[in-house]
Amino acid sequence: MSQPDTATEDPPPLHVASRLHAFNRYELKYLVPVEQAAELRDELGERMDRDLNSPVGGYGVWSLYYDSPELRFYWEKIEGLKFRRKLRIRHYGEPVGVTDDSPVCVEIKQRVNRVTQKRRITLPYGTARRLCDGRELVEHTPKERAFVHEVLDLVVRLNLRPTAMTGYQREALVGRAADTGLRVTFDRRIRGRDRDFHFGQADPENRFTVPPHMSVMEIKVNERTPHWITDLAARRNLSLIRVSKYVQSIEAFGLAPRSAFHLHEADCPPPATSPLDTRLPAHESPVKAGAQ
Numbered sequence: 001m002s003q004p005d006t007a008t009e010d011p012p013p014l015h016v017a018s019r020l021h022a023f024n025r026y027e028l029k030y031l032v033p034v035e036q037a038a039e040l041r042d043e044l045g046e047r048m049d050r051d052l053n054s055p056v057g058g059y060g061v062w063s064l065y066y067d068s069p070e071l072r073f074y075w076e077k078i079e080g081l082k083f084r085r086k087l088r089i090r091h092y093g094e095p096v097g098v099t100d101d102s103p104v105c106v107e108i109k110q111r112v113n114r115v116t117q118k119r120r121i122t123l124p125y126g127t128a129r130r131l132c133d134g135r136e137l138v139e140h141t142p143k144e145r146a147f148v149h150e151v152l153d154l155v156v157r158l159n160l161r162p163t164a165m166t167g168y169q170r171e172a173l174v175g176r177a178a179d180t181g182l183r184v185t186f187d188r189r190i191r192g193r194d195r196d197f198h199f200g201q202a203d204p205e206n207r208f209t210v211p212p213h214m215s216v217m218e219i220k221v222n223e224r225t226p227h228w229i230t231d232l233a234a235r236r237n238l239s240l241i242r243v244s245k246y247v248q249s250i251e252a253f254g255l256a257p258r259s260a261f262h263l264h265e266a267d268c269p270p271p272a273t274s275p276l277d278t279r280l281p282a283h284e285s286p287v288k289a290g291a292q
Contacts, residue, residue: 020144022119025181028219030238031263033271037186037215043232044173044184051172051183053092058171058186064089064197065246066132066160074250078259085110086246087154089128090120091199095167098199100126106151121147125199131155133162164249166192167206181222182229188215190245194253209245209252211268216243 032040053059066087067073076084090105091098098104106128107120121144123131130136131148135155140148154160168190175182190210210216217238219225242261251258258264 019122019141020119020147021121022117024115024117025183025220025222026114026225027116028225029241029243030217030219030233031210031214031241031243031268032217032238034188034213034215035271036236037188037217040217040232040236041171041173041186044229047228048173048175048179048182048184051174054170054172058169058188059092060094060167061170061187062091062095062165062167062199063245064165064199065163065249066155067163068158068160071163071250071256072158074247074256077244077247078261081111082113083111085154087132087151087160088246089125089132089199091125095199095201098125100124100129102199104128104199106131108147108150108154119147132160162197164192164194164246164253164255165197166190166209166245166249168245175226179226182226183220184229185218185220186215187218187245188212190216190248192245192249192252194249194255207252209248210243210263211265211270213270214263214268216245 065073066089073084073086077086086109088107088109090107091102092105102125103122104125105120105122107118110117110119121140123138127138131138131151132155135152137152138148168187171186173184174180189208189212191206191208193204193206196204219229219233241263243263244261247259247261248263250256251262
């Protein structure tokens with residue numbers, strides 16, 4: 001590729017925060033009914049604080065995942081490779097009204113043994129699409145150079161393309177004092193689609209990829225999980241699961257055979273009465289006819 005490097009010669013002023021963000025952590029996931037998730041959230045709230053970016057009722061998280069035509073990233077997850085990566089563009093909030101100027105995160109999520117690592121850069125949506133879809137070297141600062149070049153290398157070398165979109169409603173709690181590295185999230189209404197990948201798409205057709213009466217509780221720590229939270233999980237009879245929203249979407253839409261890690265609706269029977277917030281809105285229809 002002969003495009004010029006558009007990195008600026010001088011670094012940004014010290015008072016300007018870098019758009020590049022990176023962190024490592026351990027993650028534990030549990031599948032719980034939404035009603036139990038509300039109870040857990042309230043109990044955790046006695047020792048944790050609500051994330052300042054998490055309003056009452058939570059916030060939307062939408063991610064567009066890229067993969068090769070052979071679904072390389074999907075199969076790396078299924079085969080349990082000790083080092084694996086995923087590339088995605090993520091938008092926080094509802095996607096309706098997203099424009100080329102709206103901020104999004106271009107993110108590489110990778111797993112190294114048991115540690116989850118995330119590196120991301122915040123860009124205008126139009127610029128993010130030029131980088132990931134147009135395979136253009138976009139403007140960046142010297143600190144962002146290595147990350148931008150890594151993204152560009154991945155999309156060109158592996159022929160990455162938009163493959164699946166996921167969305168859900170998230171509530172987040174953060175630890176206090178000695179537990180400042182602790183973060184617990186509750187994701188519900190987990191849905192997605194395998195087409196119409198523009199974030200600003202009007203009235204896209206989504207389907208639930210996890211039964212709507214279930215939510216994913218995720219414990220995220222920098223080092224050790226506090227004993228009191230593992231005691232809570234044991235007291236509540238919570239069982240660890242291996243679930244990936246991306247993998248769940250790939251298999252739910254029939255893009256790959258269902259694996260041993262797939263969540264089957266038959267294994268998650270709904271309660272006698274479903275919470276109101278699990279109803280499917282009019283603009284989110286079930287799977288289209290003919291889809292697997």
